[in-house]
């Protein structure tokens with residue numbers, strides 16, 4: 252039952268490199284499903300988490316990013332149900348409670364509003380599930396679904412998006428939706444944004460479209476510009492979870508959506524100072540590049556046109572000539588930003604965005620440079636990763652003491668580049684390490700960060716990783 256717009260396989264080896272470990276996961280899930288429903292699941296759907304190598308907090312300003320997919324994924328298995336309902340259970344039933352919900356996308360908001368706190372993970376399922384079938388299918392299937400996964404939660408590895416994407420694939424596959432891939436991707440981004448985060452499209456794009464063995468350079472200016480990139484041989488990428496989670500939806504007002512708002516303020520200040528006239532104020536910093544200015548030139552404009560200081564709400568309103576309540580329209584839950592803050596940093600945020608975008612292009616250029624050997628590329632890439640971390644910490648203020656401690660330990664023990672990955676304020680770091688030093692590196696980080704802080708560490712907390720596949724449906728033959 253192949254569907255053109257999604258990847259489908261009947262061979263387990265097509266999905267994973269670490270086959271034995273993952274077979275065990277599927278087996279456990281199938282057993283739980285059988286305990287719940289008395290039958291084996293017909294299909295599994297997986298969508299990966301991701302690590303971003305460079306390009307942080309710039310996707311929502313339409314600048315490119317450089318992620319690759321992890322083998323760690325959100326995993327769903329299902330059979331059809333005779334009623335018109337979706338029966339949802341979770342592998343971790345103590346933390347994540349079951350629910351029976353409507354299968355009709357028109358009831359999306361109503362169903363989300365009825366969830367209890369321990370069922371709130373289901374809103375990602377609903378957003379994803381509806382994104383590929385809303386308006387595309389005339390009747391909807393009933394389903395029995397079990398949800399699991401091993402992407403670290405609230406840790407910058409895209410656990411929520413991987414659930415959205417796997418649920419979206421489930422909706423499309425189970426209901427035979429003919430939605431094309433580009434529209435599906437756009438819808439997943441829009442539906443996930445409707446849950447509250449003013450996110451860009453990095454996580455959804457990589458989770459849906461990742462290519463085994465390659466990182467992706469993803470441009471948001473033109474939808475089609477996605478290049479798969481071979482990373483240099485001789486290095487491994489290590490994820491280390493600081494074990495200080497940063498729950499995004501609970502901190503939107505002070506963190507993620509505040510940064511999006513500050514970028515928008517910077518955009519308006521620059522627009523006025525550059526005498527750019529437009530019907531509506533621009534919403535992203537890339538729109539200000541009108542005459543092929545380089546990213547270095549844009550940084551100079553920030554330095555000369557925006558005063559470096561902390562701005563209050565009143566000062567911002569005076570400069571932009573509008574009430575913040577009106578100005579931030581379109582940013583989900585912007586009222587939280589306004590009520591929770593009276594300190595805004597447009598200078599620093601804009602400087603981060605233009606300099607980080609510049610680093611992503613340099614990273615891409617270096618990877619593709621046929622004049623350079625891998626040995627020559629490695630230190631250049633490492634330096635760019637370290638500079639990105641500096642900018643995230645000092646200009647974007649999205650690092651944390653624990654992330655900085657972990658990154659310093661990684662660098663001290665041989666990481667050529669080390670930085671936070673994802674939204675930050677906690678969560679995971681990514682380090683580029685010579686493969687020949689990998690085992691010593693892992694041991695040193697284990698002792699100096701985890702043991703020293705009294706933390707236990709397993710294969711989903713500190714691990715070397717390589718680019719994995721994107722979302723896929725697996726027909727259950729084995730489990």
Ligand code: NG1
Pocket residue numbers: 303306307308309310311406407408409410412443448450451452453454499672673674675
């Ligand atoms: P995570 O790391 O999943 O919280 C977020 C955004 C991305 C991107 C990064 C920062 C979502 C779903 N994703 O990711 O779009 O802006 O932060 O680079 O919110």
